[in-house]
Each structure stands twice: as C-alpha cells, then as structure tokens.
Amino acid sequence: MGQELIDVKKAFxxxxxxxxxxxxAKKDILKKYK
Incomplete structure (x- = not known):
C-alpha cells in the first residue's frame, strides 16, 4: 500500500x-487495504 500511495503522489x-x-486513486488504494 505504501509504495502505491507514493507512486500516485509522485505522479500528481x-x-x-x-x-x-x-x-x-488514493481513496481506491485505501479502500483496497481495509
């Protein structure tokens, strides 16, 4: 999860x-790991 969030933030x-x-994207990633 952490790396996905970092990648999305970097793209932004x-x-x-x-x-x-x-x-x-951030919401989708967080939802995926709940």
Missing amino acids: DEGVITEREYER
Whole structure:
C-alpha cells in the first residue's frame, strides 16, 4: 500500500495526473487495504 500511495503522489506532483485523479486513486488504494 505504501509504495502505491507514493507512486500516485509522485505522479500528481509531476503533473501526470490531476488533483481529482490523485484523490480518487488514493481513496481506491485505501479502500483496497481495509
């Protein structure tokens, strides 16, 4: 989970994904590990 969150954050920081996509991806990752 940690690495997935880091990868998504890095993509967001580099402008590869939008803030909305970042929030959605983060939510999906967190949901997957509950």
